[in-house]
Amino acid sequence: MNVKLKFKLNGMSKTDEMEPNQTLCDYLHDVAGTTSVKKGCDTGECGACTVLLDGMPVTSCLVLAPQVDGREVVTTEGLGTKSAPHPVQREFVEKDAVQCGYCIPGMIVTMSWILDHMPGASDVEIKRLMSGNLCRCTGYLEQIEALKAARKKG
């Protein structure tokens, strides 16, 4: 049985109708066109599919699409644009914090939350908060440098 859905995606109101047996991750990437949302492990371990749900970072592969009815979803697309990037996006470019790039949208979403909600986080706290975003190529150091630069420059 189809369910109806009305929610906010990157600040815009969106309505849709769907079979309920799909994850928010698949819906955002395959249907809604927000292709920054990547499916990595599909088990909530890797963080590539991280989005903000009502302001909190969540792995969208562990959310059923119909659960977001009446709620607000923000993906990396909603944080900034090419001409007006989010400070974390800008510093990822500055610090060369990207290699293959698959984990990056999820990392940026989590780091935007840290920037807003844990502005005084120490290096150890940043590493703890980022433990749900796995990267197989960079070694994480550049991303943490990028976050700290974004925090400093705003």
Added chain:
Amino acid sequence: MKSFQYLAPIPPFDYVAPKTLSELFETLGSHGKELQILAGGTDLMIALKERIVAPRIVVDLGRLRRELGGIAVKNGVLHVGALATFSQIESSPFVARYANALLQAAANVGTLQIRSIATLGGNLATASPAADSAPPLIALGATVTLTSGSGQRTLPVQSVFAGPKRNGLRAGEIVSSVEIPAKEEVRSAWTRSAVRNENALSTVSVAVASAIQDGRFGPSRVALGAVAPTPILAERACEAMEGSEATADQAEMVAALAAEDARPISDIRASALYRKRLVRVLTKRLIMQIISESMAP
């Protein structure tokens, strides 16, 4: 260890998100085993993908956050709604004041992304022997309120666990809240051992709650996770601790008894013998921590 490939989509089901409690209990009453309840979803989504469950209907509690969520202190009791997330629990000043062990456990569950949606009620209802919220709640003497269309009942937290991944809920019943005695004088602490610091199941987890007065332990409880088919109260350890002198020697004795109370198995994470050693080390560490905090000005 099996590896998972989700080639096929999750099998179809009907999705219902009741907007009132009466609507919820009506739905729960009219469906039996073909129904699964969705709270935070961090366990259910995996079970759906791995075909561990194949419900005909999924009932989402998400519209009932007001009725089943929230953290408040009333008449000397700390109430934590079943839908309170671990993020909300770890940042609650009430939890910090009255249930430090629960705060420490909540802050260590999964990852930031998991804590944002995973709920206390869901953690209990999943009934994993390694459920990190259970030892703190058992040590703090918490009770669980179970609600159905025909009424409510209250159980000690350990009674909600019937066996590994098996809860003691009746058909049509949900975990609606957890009640923790809010006692200023009780100090509590939790710790665990795991194969890595973040995002790992606990190999062993321990929680201790005690009120130290005039150099002696008052009512005290030691609870253990991941060392028996369910989280347990270490009864011999509790008996030995209560009323005894708050010293390092006594802590060592209580910790040794806690290790005897543990009934661990050997599995992929650790051997039974190693788990018993961990219980002893971690229990002593927590008791010493509580003693030193009590002596601090």
